[in-house]
Amino acid sequence: MDGSTLIRKLPPGVVCDLIRMLETRDAWKQLMATVPREGHEFDDCFVPKYKMEHIKLIEQAGVTQRHSCAAIFLDEWGTSGRKQPDLAFLLRQLGKAELFRAADYVADIIKVPPLKRPDTGPAAPVDVSEENIEKLLAKLPPKPSRPVDQYNTVEINRAFDEMTIPDNSLPLLDGPHVQPLAGATQEESVACTVDTRGEYDVVGEQNTLPVDQLERLSRNVSLHLDTFLPHLQYSELECFTDYFNELSAGRDGGRKLGAGAFGSVYLGILPSKKCVAVKRLHRDAVNIEKQFRNEIEALSRFRHNNLLGLIGYSCDSSIYCLVYEYMSNGSLQDRLACKDKESVLHWQTRLNIAQGTAHGILYLHTAYEKPLIHRDIKSANILLDQQLVPKLGDFGLVRLGQHSNTVTMPTTTVLGTSAYMAPEAFRGDVSVKLDTFSFGVVLLEILTGLPPYDEEREGHDLVTHVEAMCEDTDSIDILLDKRAGDWVTSCVVGHQEEYDVAGRLYSIAVKCIGDNKRKRPNMATVVEGLEEIVGFIT
Structure with missing residues (x-):
């Protein structure tokens, strides 16, 4: 096969491999969003071929037909238009969508060099040669012998105390239990009034950040994050979550609270016995860096009693994590369903x-x-x-x-x-x-x-x-x-x-x-x- 091979003429084995890759975290949606309208493939101003209605139709068809959404999309795209897409065009669009795993697969099929990846971030190339792994292992420090309660968590404890109302209940765990805290304070809620122009303004006290916190603003160089929130090492979060124990919380000491499109959430217990929820983002999630940055910068700026408190974050490894206040009653969806x-x-x-x-x-x-x-x-x-x-x-x-x-x-x-x-x-x-x-x-x-x-x-x-x-x-x-x-x-x-x-x-x-x-x-x-x-x- 070469770059001129049409998508609709691919062998079943190749199609199955592509479908499997595009089904991961609904990556087909990201690819679908990059497809240009016919006749606009080389325009400076991008004109999309598909709108959100088309994505919804494919989702509904996937449910009713019990069929892979990625397969439905590839079949529709591969057979539509006067000029049907070939592998060379597919490779370009995979690059634009930053779906490099699938792009490498297509490049290998048509015998062309792989696309250049970004220098940083989850999509950056990783050297997994034996020589490089041996070098990395040689640089690793010996496993620390200090107990978890000796970690320096002053900053996260401060953030926790400033942002959360503590809980008195926890699921039954084999590990340490959270003790109830006293002196909980609630932030003032926001009210609104109508001015003379008929517009709505916020009244009442907004929970602005103290000057001393703003002076402690930290900047993450690789992600260009502007936030006062403390950064935690991934190794610390591993200890807090019993190494991201996959068993459901409340069962045999499990820690997993749930999972979503962008990551899984685990119960973390700090050395101070306080409880947090640690969200570990999927490495291959679509736009993971943007999602990560949005979450941190939005919740650093916006503080309200009815917004979930972000306590800290971690990005010192290839896996990004967010640390929130723990919500003992779960989601409204689960409570309405009496889960x-x-x-x-x-x-x-x-x-x-x-x-x-x-x-x-x-x-x-x-x-x-x-x-x-x-x-x-x-x-x-x-x-x-x-x-x-x-x-x-x-x-x-x-x-x-x-x-x-x-x-x-x-x-x-x-x-x-x-x-x-x-x-x-x-x-x-x-x-x-x-x-x-x-x-x-x-x-x-x-x-x-x-x-x-x-x-x-x-x-x-x-x-x-x-x-x-x-x-x-x-x-x-x-x-x-x-x-x-x-x-x-x-x-x-x-x-x-x-x-x-x-x-x-x-x-x-x-x-x-x-x-x-x-x-x-x-x-x-x-x-x-x-x-x-x-x-x-x-």
């Missing part, structure tokens, strides 16, 4: 979680002149502490918006979770209204207790399912999660009357998931509506 036989969340607790989450999103949108758009609001990213206070996490996809009067930005790279994505997201239209739509889907989850996506039901995503089931009655009652208690309560407004909490919450959700983003409320209006509900029932 591990957890008790059902009462409707009033759900309302408080919705209100706290909305405050966190509002803070991102309004704390500074330019809004921070999260782009991945979902119940799996809303974590609950011991008191069931919600904290929004996973800032790997955040995007800094324009000034408040022009908060829409076109983009050719669309990322996120499709069941939560607004229609305009598939066109690459990014604005604060994306987060509003996603939050509306979370409200539907809170009301129904149903998962955001279920291939077994008609209308796989929750928005479509709710619209189909509730269209005639304009009421959520048919899908309302009655396990959460009686959503109709009594209140006194001049006289005692019934108050339909579910109906009011559903009304807010419907406005949030509207197709027309101009008519969709901003988060300040959403917060105002939620506070009105809370005000009636308290």
Whole structure:
């Protein structure tokens, strides 16, 4: 085979190898995003062939056909257009997508030199020759004999004390147990008001960083990170997590709390007996350095009681890690599903979680002149502490918006979770209204207790399912999660009357998931509506 061999004419064995590589961490999406429209292959201004609608269609086809999404994509791309792609073109696009494992495989097939890799980062070439490995082993220091409690963790303990509310409960572990801490303080929440122009401003005290912390600003030379957060050695994190014990936390001393698209999360116990969550990022994750930098710089700058606290990070090895405060009640998604036989969340607790989450999103949108758009609001990213206070996490996809009067930005790279994505997201239209739509889907989850996506039901995503089931009655009652208690309560407004909490919450959700983003409320209006509900029932 040579570079002129068409993709559609590849032998089955080669196709299977490519599919296996492109299925890893959904790398096919990254490749798909680099494919140019026919006739624009050599233009200076990139014009994409595929939009987010196409990615979603492939995902849905993969579910319904029980077939590999990468295989569906290669089949579609390889047989479409007047000029069908060949191996030489595939190699160029793999390079643009920084999928160098697949690129090396294709280069070897067509007998051309491998593409040049970046000098630094996860995609950089690694010399695995026996000679180099022997040199590296010779340079390794002897295994330290000091116990783990002699590690210098002054900085991370300081960050932990400043940012977290401690938990009094932990899963049963064979190792040391976390002791409850006293004197927990909560950060002030953000409120909003309307100025004379009809715009919303943040009022109340923002949790700005003390001057002495800013003076301790550290700069990581290789990643160009500007952050006051402490850096921990990877070897220290290994000790804190029992060498990233893969057994589930609570079982035989296991430490694994969960896994996602970009990494796995482990329970870490510091020498001080405090508890943290350590996220170890996948080395071959798409845009890993960008995700890593986004998370650190966003959470260094934005501090709020309803945002997950980032305590430290590690990048002194080939594996990047992030250290967060530990959230003992897991994710909202798991609690709504009663995972591990957890008790059902009462409707009033759900309302408080919705209100706290909305405050966190509002803070991102309004704390500074330019809004921070999260782009991945979902119940799996809303974590609950011991008191069931919600904290929004996973800032790997955040995007800094324009000034408040022009908060829409076109983009050719669309990322996120499709069941939560607004229609305009598939066109690459990014604005604060994306987060509003996603939050509306979370409200539907809170009301129904149903998962955001279920291939077994008609209308796989929750928005479509709710619209189909509730269209005639304009009421959520048919899908309302009655396990959460009686959503109709009594209140006194001049006289005692019934108050339909579910109906009011559903009304807010419907406005949030509207197709027309101009008519969709901003988060300040959403917060105002939620506070009105809370005000009636308290």
